[in-house]
Each structure stands twice: as C-alpha cells, then as structure tokens.
Amino acid sequence: MINENQVISGWGRNSYAKVNIFEPLREEQIREKIIHSRKRSLITRGLGRSYGDSAQLDKETVIFLKNFNGVNIDKNNNEIIAQGGVSFDEILSIIIPQGYFLPVSPGTRYVTVGGAIAADVHGKNHHKDGTFGKNVKRLLLMDGKGELLELSKNDESEENRAKFWATVGGMGMTGVILEATFSLIPISCSFISVDTSRHENLDGLMDKMIESDKSHRYSVAWVDSLNKNFRGVLTCGNHAHEKLLPIKLKSKALQYDIKSLGKTPNLIPGGLLNQLTVKAFNEAWYRKSPKLKEGELQSIGKYFYPLDGIKDWNLIYGKQGFIQYQFVIPDMASYMVRYTLEVLRKLPASCFLTVLKRFGNVNPSPLSFPIPGWTLAIDIPANTPNLYEELNKLDAKIVSEGGRIYLAKDSRQSSETFSKSYPRLMEWLKIKETLDPKNIFMSDCFKRLLY
16 A cells, blocks of 8 residues: 655654655565665655654655554563564553563654664663663664565674674664564563652752762753753652552553653743743753652553653653753763753753663664763754754763764764764665665665765
8 A cells, every 4th residue: 555645753753754655564565665666766764753864765655564463472481573564652551560661762662663673763871771672682683685584683694793783873774674573571560669869959869870880770850941940840760660669550560551641742832942842841840850759659651651641741842852962972972962952952952851760781783873871862843943063062072972863863964974973874874775785675774974
C-alpha cells in the first residue's frame, strides 16, 4: 500500500517533507521495493519521535512497518523477539504483566524497536545498562541489495559483527530492521522506588548526580534554565520489590496502566511561550517538588513517560516548532553544561524542558551518541532570534571539547561538525557501502550531513 504526497515532519516540527508512504504487509514487498529503487530513495520511519529530519526523505519513499508488530517472549533466557515495527508501548503491555521491563527506554514509549536500534536510544540508566543497542543480541536486516541478513554482536565473523554495530546507531542507513532479539529486566512489580531531591544550584545538582550513580539504576535531572543559579530537581529510582508494596497496591503489582492527562495544555500555548510564562512554569515546577523525599512509589508511566500523558505536547511551541539541542561532553569538560545554559539564558531562549543525565561507557557502534560524561537536552522555540548562529558557536566549542550532537534530535548541525565529532565516520561509511552499494537508504538528515 502506498499513500502518495503525504507531508511529515519530526517531533520538533521544524522541517517538513512531502513523501510517498509505503506500508508493506510482507518481507517480499520490501525486497521488491529495494531492488527496484534508485539511488537515495528510501528511509524507514517508526512513530515519528525523532525530533529532526532523520526519518524523512523529501520527494521520495518512506517505509512504515506498522504491519510488522509481532512479539515472542523467551522466559528461559529473559529475552524477547520483536519485529521492527512494534512499539515499546505495545511491548510494555505484554511484558509488564509477565514480570519484565525494557532494558533501556527513552523518555517516550511511542518508539518502535527498529527506531530504537537505529537511533541507539538511551534512557535514565545509561550509567548502569548502556544503550538499547548494547542489550540487543541479534537482528534481522534487509540490506540495500534486498538480502536478508541475520546479524549478531557475538557472531564469529568479524565482518558480521561490524555490520551489526553499523546498524545499531546507523539511523536506518544500512537497511530495514525487520526483527530483533534483546534482553529484558525481570521485575517483581511495576512500581519504581523514587528518591527526589531539590538543589538550589547546578554544582550541587551535578555533585549529587555523580553520587547517585552508585546507588540508583535510574537517574535524571530537570534544570531551571532561566534561574541564575540553574537550580534543579533530581529524581533517582530503582525497581521496587513487590514485598514493599502497601496492601492497596498488591493487586496492581504488575499492572500496566498509563492514564492520559489530556491534550496539549492551554497553560502555555505557542503564542504565549515567552520568558514570563516559562519563568512562571519553572517556578511552579521547582516549588512543587519536595526538597527531599525518599522511597516514593511511582508508576512506570509517571517516572519514565511523564510527557506521554499529554497528547501532542509538541504543539505547545506553535507553528514554527522547536529545536531539541542535545549534546554530550566528557567529564573533563563538564563546565560546558553551565556555559551552554548561560548562552541560551542571555539569548534569551524560553526553555522549560531542560534535562540533564549521566552517561557511562561507550559501545562498539561507530555512530552511537553516548560517551562517558554529561548529556544536556534542551527544547528551544525555533523562532528564537539568533538561535542558529548561537547554536553553531556552541557546536564548535562542544566538538573542541570532545563532545557531539545526538543525531536523533538534530535538524541543523553542519557536515563539518558531524565529521569532526564522530571520528569513526569513515569506518562506518565503508560498512554502509558494503550493505547498501547503490546508496538507496538515505534521509534528509544524512543528505545534509554527507552531501
């Protein structure tokens, strides 16, 4: 099935493309599409939650795998076999009642398995469990020749291992991910034991985050980007044990029930998103958080996916959309967190979704984003004056300090920034050429970064 001339964009709604949408029912249909495609004409798209232009290809064909959504749990090995088009939301509804959780999850459950592998997504537990790709054991890939490859990170063949890791974090450029086998985390209940602490300045917040790495599997901080001291709120968590649940929650021990909070709120509509309204929001958010609260039981939805409860929350930024600027810098360059916040506050940029996390060790993927250190993600209205010029300057400083920009969030970094910050790019390009010799798989993002 093909729907022609459909207009799509990333979650940031700052770049649009007119595409033909292809929704195959069988593998053979994908193979035929690949074989008869011309150069730079295909990209696979999940649920459209990458923020920039990485899952779109203007005037070409986008593959939706919504019909490839099967799952099979292997309880003997605590693993799941899932097709590329199944969403994390669908998987969670199956695995949580059976006593499992995802090994890694980003801040939304509306991503597909294929998209999670392609972007090598990370979550609040990178310092403990790495990226999603690190927890993938095997995948089925339809490459640019229409050949079906079974790839494993433990394959005896060095060439196949290289193809596996080039696909993990490869942003869909190596082929169509049809299926994956990945590990699951056994849990005894679906609640998280959360410790919340409020910090009056950035230094105190970052010190506490380093300390919390040792005792908590999950950790994330919200930063008040308009406050002169960049105060923040840290929430750290571990999976709670069923024995610790109060009697009233025993019957809900393995319940997966995320309630919607409604549509995009009118509190800060796009036309009123400015320094005054954001400052008021930030003040309310900071004050509502406890100065210190330990062992609070929170549902998986509340802790992992707070924004999912608000339908189409990205519309809050208005017609021009927003940029999510996410970078990582090594520990030795931690000053860049404060420096970036100061640059954007002086701009001024009306940022109220500002998230700070810690990263652990790298994996073997040439294009995987995380390196040990700090990652800051900031949502910025796209119509902020002089925004692109300032971000270009920040890019240069981040790269000079050994950092990089996250491809799944990016819609504007230069090819020069990309090539300097991902030093294994040439290695990856050689593997892509092997998997996709006609260069069929492409995106607007990689056109910008490579050509």
